[in-house]
Amino acid sequence: MLVLAAAWGILGVLAILGCAVARIYPVALSAFDGHSFGVVEWVVFALWLVFMVYAEGVKGFHRAFSPRVVSRARALMDHPNVLACLLAPFYCFGFFYATRKRKIVSWAVATGIVVLILSVRLLPQPWRGIIDVGVVAGLGIGMLSILYFTGRWIFGCPADYAADLPSEVDSPRQP
Numbered sequence: 001m002l003v004l005a006a007a008w009g010i011l012g013v014l015a016i017l018g019c020a021v022a023r024i025y026p027v028a029l030s031a032f033d034g035h036s037f038g039v040v041e042w043v044v045f046a047l048w049l050v051f052m053v054y055a056e057g058v059k060g061f062h063r064a065f066s067p068r069v070v071s072r073a074r075a076l077m078d079h080p081n082v083l084a085c086l087l088a089p090f091y092c093f094g095f096f097y098a099t100r101k102r103k104i105v106s107w108a109v110a111t112g113i114v115v116l117i118l119s120v121r122l123l124p125q126p127w128r129g130i131i132d133v134g135v136v137a138g139l140g141i142g143m144l145s146i147l148y149f150t151g152r153w154i155f156g157c158p159a160d161y162a163a164d165l166p167s168e169v170d171s172p173r174q175p
Contacts, residue, residue, distance in 0.1 A: 013093060
């Protein structure tokens with residue numbers, strides 16, 4: 001039963017991220033539809049894409065968020081909690097039953113993302129699409145990263161990453 005809660009946590013996070021990609025992807029593609037890019041647009045596009053792949057995909061997801069999501073899913077099996085099991089995706093995001101710092105960071109990042117989404121919607125094409133291409137790339141890498149760390153766990157080589165539980169006595173430490 002606890003395996004199902006852990007799977008629900010990971011699959012729920014992937015579903016939330018996947019829904020975001022599905023909503024953003026068509027807008028990102030529409031930047032190339034009927035808009036001729038000049039040198040400035042192509043340079044901004046290339047720089048933004050590289051930045052988002054590194055900052056969001058590698059640093060944000062692969063080095064921090066993804067191993068933590070899987071670590072928190074593993075923690076569900078070691079420290080079962082009915083509410084955490086029912087709301088496993090949000091537990092894996094770190095919104096509750098986490099250290100004070102993790103909750104603050106998780107809620108601040110989520111709030112910041114909402115503000116950015118609302119702000120980017122105000123931009124005209126192709127600029128909105130250029131930004132969205134970078135976001136889709138970063139989220140895609142993030143989703144693949146979660147699958148990577150899940151695979152490591154399934155095959156017996158889990159990442160040694162802190163789950164940021166309120167009491168970190170039994171949890172592995174962050175590298």
